[in-house]
Amino acid sequence: MSPDSRRDEKPEHYVNPKGFDPQDVETLTKEQERYYQAAQWKIIWWKFRKHKLAVVSVVVLFFFYLCVPFAEIIAPYPVAKRNVDFLYAPPQSIHLFHEGRLVGPFVYGITPSVDLENLRWVYETDRTDVQKLRFFCEGEPYQFWGLFPASFHIICPAEEGTLFIAGTDRLGRDQYSGLVYGARLSLTIGLVGVTISMVLGVLLGGMAGFFGGWIDSSVQRVIEVMRSLPELPLWMALSAALPITWSPVWIYFGLTVILGLLDWPGLARAVRSKLLSLREEEYAKAATLMGAKPSRVIVKHLLPGFTSHLVASATLSVPAMILGETALSFLNLGLRRPAVSWGVLLNEAQNIAVVTIYPWLMAPVIPIIVVVLAFNFMGDGLRDAADPYK
Template sequence: MTGLPPPGAPLGHYVSDAPFDPLAAERAAEAAPAVAATQGQVMWWKFRRHRLAVISGLFLIAMYLVVAFAEFLAPSTVDTRNVERIYAPPQALHLFDKGQFVGPFVYGRDMTLDLDTLRRVYTDDTSRVEPLRFFCHGAAYRMWGLIPADLHLFCPANGGELFLLGSDRLGRDVLSRIIHGARISLTIGILGVTMSFALGLILGGIAGYHGGWIDLVIQRVIEVLQSIPTIPLWMALAAIMPVTWSPIVVYAGITVILGLLDWTGLARAVRSKLLALREEDYVLAAQIMGARPRRIIARHLIPGFMSHLIASATLTIPGMILGETALSFLGLGLRPPVTSWGILLTEARNVSTLALYPWLLLPAVPVVLVILAFNFLGDGLRDAADPLR
């Protein structure tokens, strides 16, 4: 057959007479790095092709940077009030005034009271140009609750006002409160998933590796928890927490509640994987060498599908964020003075208030964007971790 060496011929000195295929050579060159690549490198190459997941990952990195530097990025503190600007609508940001470039600025506003509806009416005064100040000194705060500072990324003009997303019933800046609320709403998802991840790995690993009556008991517990309606269960557990608890303790309680209720799906995924892997030869070899079950599970079984677990955890975080938002919106979760996106949305529970001041619903926008970003990121990680894709 053409292209094959004769029997007994040394392969190292054999030259094939088959025609050269440049396309096949190019494919072989492209595949050469993948042969020697680690599993992490292959996952990264596959993840990079998922453009939407990459964009979502960058967006989430930006959001967590906002969480880390919320005090600096917000134009005012979370509780700064302007009683003369209650329910002020969002101000438009401009760059040009009368054809001349000024830079980012807002127009000053006048407020009048409509005596028929008792509603405040705000009108722009185009004769008052109020440029934004950057890296300016404003309201004092403590960075991370430790470092005293008063530097902000941007501030209103001296003697002016700035409500880019409007103000609430107490004259507080909605944008600043959204930025500060991101710290609670985004970190509670990470902490809750950490707890549920640990519970899912431990209980799912024990059930999948040992089987028998241990597996039976854990599966019945999972089925009971999954059969209870989520919202009533959240409400019942949140109502147990005394109203006298401090906001920090309530925050910890909500995190524990979300973590204790969201481990069931991950536990079942771990159990199914371990049921299939515990019969492999390398597991039998580890058992013969005297390895304990805990070591076999932690060092040999779980690392084999850790990439799938990471993707599952990424898809679980949105449920945690929505759980905190729902509890706080219903008044059963976090309570003022703590600020979260769910607490901000309680301002929009009244339909008549929402009809008059629709900007109070703006805290729902970052909730939707973050949930979508986590879902797209989870899809990208899951596709990258799937060896068949």
């Protein structure tokens, strides 16, 4: 018997299913094989890339978070630098052409005067004073991260010139430099607060969902009590209780703890409901029967099943904490000078009469809106990518 005929011969016990033709078996393409063999995180990334708005939001947030480690280098002035000759100076526009001739990036000089009739500062633009900007230059000295002296900046004003991209406040402090420095506190306070919230939410929600019984009832009652309290007044009450003698660093950590402690109930409830369903799965019961401790079952077997959901939930919680810090600092119950955040900068805009005359004091509203929207869009993209039914 030839090898070919021996290969085609069927064993005696072989039964061909009714209507089954081996030629009808579908062969997977390389793209399909790559998809079915991919890890969960890789599939989430492929689905996330299709959400164009979420991808753009990631890029926007990346550039915002660059201000956190390099604020001193990006800002043209130190945050406490006072330009006493330019109080309430308006934003200076950056130009490229002067009288039809390409000059490069520059600003026109401004001359201050006082309007005694309306009691306001007035600035006139001097079209003959062309002040070319300098890039990657030596400028105002500063302490980088408070550790060592430096004076390198990405952008600097001309020698004996000014550069107020977003204007100045009542003490002549550059608003743009304040926005760059403020990103350091406003953006990190959301991340630190969410970390505290996630630890508490996963711990308490995991215990309630896995063990049930009186533990579940106790955690649920605590969640219901905390969810029934008005959020903003509670923030205000706890922030007002912080000692006024504390340094800005301690006030910062106090605010992050307050925001984290008040945000965990929603996440804990989501973790509880997920664990209630996952603990009944066969792989979870098998791990328990093999003698695995509850902590190992939760951490090694149950949490990985919805880690992507936790990441999406945390992403959507960050903007709420940024807005919380902004509201408290705006009401003078959060961070205070010399600490600088976007809420602290908005504190200058409490007087509506001042805002009417000097509208650039509302500049911190712009990055707050952009960052909050970017986090929301990115959270939507992560939630859709992590959804196994989409």
